Amino acid sequence: MNRRTLLLGASALGALAACGDSGKFVAYKGPPVTQVQVYKSKRMMYLLSGDKVLESYKIGLGGDPVGPKHFEGDGKTPEGFYYINRRNPNSAYYLSLGISYPNTQDMAFAEAQGKSPGGDIFIHGRDGKNKGKGSDWTAGCIAVKDKEIRDIYAMVRDGTPIFIFP
Template identity: 65%
Template sequence: MQRRTLLSGLGAMALLSACGDSSKFKNYEGAPVTQIQVFKKDRKMYLFSGDQIVKTYDIALGGQPVGPKQFEGDGKTPEGVYYIDWRNPNSAYHLSLRVSYPNPQQISFAESQGRKPGGDIFIHGQAGANKGRGKDWTAGCIAVNDKQIEEIYSMVLTGTPIFIYP
């Protein structure tokens, strides 16, 4: 009798802990995301599987979003074709996916102007003290809310191409 009660109690605790799990790491079992498209002017990001849109998100951008990113500190979000080259589970912005900006041509251009091209461009959330304020609040990144980055993080793998349009 005691053994059955103990097992029932353990089972109930496991069930309750699973229900209360607030883990930021979600499972995704849908169609593979094969590319990301970002339209800066519309503040929209689309995840595609093949030629089908899987998800659409409203986004925030850098504080000076018009035009391509050229220099560190310009507040612009890059434009062009890049890749997701790192998944950061310990981001100050909840979770984040790094965009492979800058490319060699962007580095050369910035250096020819005596400047740095910048970097550390991510798709990220808004965790903690870093919550965004206003329409475009990042230093050049692409931001969504924390729930959305959890979903995106589960769907997008390293190597996924990202097309960022004006």
């Protein structure tokens, strides 16, 4: 009976260990991030607290990075003013923060063209099936390294404004 209990306990611990990456979630105790700025042409993203840059990151973009996203499947990263509106701890790309694309203007433009604006735009890591090969490989998202998305995920709260510039 004791051997059976020991085996069951060891199995349970093994299953728990396989459930997650213990280093996936980090704590952040610094100044609040009050906005995120993305500069597509420079392939850079900045986390700011007020007017002070807290962190900067090299980024990958959609497979067709020039110009704003207008339609589902166009491979472009949006441009404009949005918010961080959700988080996915189980993302196929390690961790991800959702961007509130499409906004009302994006929806109106696409609708006027008889098309869908698309959606599911995130800041995310590179983990996953293709490991983020190349510089601009996403379907319109903003990609950073996995170790960077851990910090970004901890620092940026839902509701934080994000400005995406050409």
